[in-house]
Amino acid sequence: MQQSLDGIENPPDKTKTSWLQSLFSGNLFEPLLSDFRIIFERDPAARNWLEVVFCYPGLHAICLHRLAHWLHLRNVVFFPRFISHLARFLTGIEIHPGAKIGKGVFIDHGMGVVIGETAIVGDYTLIYQGVTLGGTGKESGKRHPTVGSHVVVGTGAKVLGNIQIGDRVRIGAGSVVLRDVPPDSTVVGIPGRIISRKEKNNLCPLDHAKLPDVEANVIRSLLTRIEQLEQKLQTLSSQSSEPELLTKDK
Numbered sequence: 001m002q003q004s005l006d007g008i009e010n011p012p013d014k015t016k017t018s019w020l021q022s023l024f025s026g027n028l029f030e031p032l033l034s035d036f037r038i039i040f041e042r043d044p045a046a047r048n049w050l051e052v053v054f055c056y057p058g059l060h061a062i063c064l065h066r067l068a069h070w071l072h073l074r075n076v077v078f079f080p081r082f083i084s085h086l087a088r089f090l091t092g093i094e095i096h097p098g099a100k101i102g103k104g105v106f107i108d109h110g111m112g113v114v115i116g117e118t119a120i121v122g123d124y125t126l127i128y129q130g131v132t133l134g135g136t137g138k139e140s141g142k143r144h145p146t147v148g149s150h151v152v153v154g155t156g157a158k159v160l161g162n163i164q165i166g167d168r169v170r171i172g173a174g175s176v177v178l179r180d181v182p183p184d185s186t187v188v189g190i191p192g193r194i195i196s197r198k199e200k201n202n203l204c205p206l207d208h209a210k211l212p213d214v215e216a217n218v219i220r221s222l223l224t225r226i227e228q229l230e231q232k233l234q235t236l237s238s239q240s241s242e243p244e245l246l247t248k249d250k
Contacts (some may be wrong), residue, residue, distance in 0.1 A: 031103035034123075035062050038104040042126060057091035058107030058127075065095040072097035099133075102149065118142045122149035122167065130156040136178075148183065 039056060040046050052059060064087040072080040080097035088094040092111040095101070099115045102123035107113055109129040115121065118141070119133040131153045135143035147153070147165045154173035159165065166183030177192035186196045 031066065032063060034104040035059060035106070038106050038124060042106045043108060057093060058110040061087050061091040061093035061095060061107060061110060061113075062101065062105060064090075065097070065099070065101060068095075068097040069099070069101070099144075116144035118162075119144035120146040122147055122151060124149055125151045125153070127153045128155040128157075128173070132158045132160070134158065134160050136161045145177075 036049075036052065036059065039052050039059060046052050046056075064083055068080040068083040068087075071083070084095060084097050093107060093113045095113075095115045096117040096119075098117040100120045101115075102121055102125065104124040105121055105127070106125075107127045110127075112130040113127060114132045114134060116134050118135070121127075121133070125147055133145050133147065133153075137143075142162045145159045145161065145163050145165060147159070148167035148169065150168045151165055152170045153159065154171055154175065156174045157171045157177065158175070159171065159177045161178060163177070164180045165171075165177070166181055166185065168184050169181050170186045171177060171181075171192065172186070172188035174190070175188050175192040176190045177187055179192070181187055181192075181194065182197065184198055185194045187193065188195055
């Protein structure tokens with residue numbers, strides 16, 4: 001071991017081992033365990049680990065993305081995009097290497113999912129097939145959405161632009177979200193609008209049938225109002241016909 005002039009050993013050169021240390025550290029492999037476990041919690045069709053490891057494209061896409069993102073952060077050229085392209089070919093899920101994906105994120109089915117370069121997805125978010133976390137226009141910098149933790153993004157939903165989606169938000173299937181959404185909210189429609197907001201919402205992420213139907217409620221209220229008006233008209237018409245009967249009798 002080389003020693004300095006004062007007799008103290010020189011510290012080892014960390015530049016040669018920094019890549020290997022970071023590769024085998026928990027920063028890369030620790031989230032993969034959460035990605036694996038969350039599938040059994042979120043998907044009732046997951047019966048054994050063999051099916052999950054070999055037959056779940058969402059898990060494959062997340063694993064390949066974590067490798068591509070690790071290389072992207074170290075300014076490696078070509079290979080991160082190539083891995084992303086390979087993942088897209090194999091799984092139908094396109095995640096840019098620059099996107100930040102939290103732990104325990106589950107992409108169910110996944111075909112047609114697109115996540116842009118500056119998108120941020122929080123921990124334990126559930127994303128269904130056909131979802132787009134995209135940008136708008138040709139602006140540079142942060143141009144994709146930031147999604148909080150424990151968010152559910154329904155089938156075919158589009159979340160566009162540099163917007164903030166709070167924690168525990170539920171986005172209905174086919175919605176187009178263009179504005180910020182506060183935590184514990186439910187968003188549906190085109191463009192997306194907040195239809196309910198409940199603090200500490202404890203609904204199961206898989207209970208999509210419990211999304212409130214605002215349009216149906218409005219139609220029901222209109223029908224009730226029409227029935228009330230018809231009853232009033234009938235009452236008024238019957239009252240107006242009574243004097244005529246009295247005059248005829250006289």
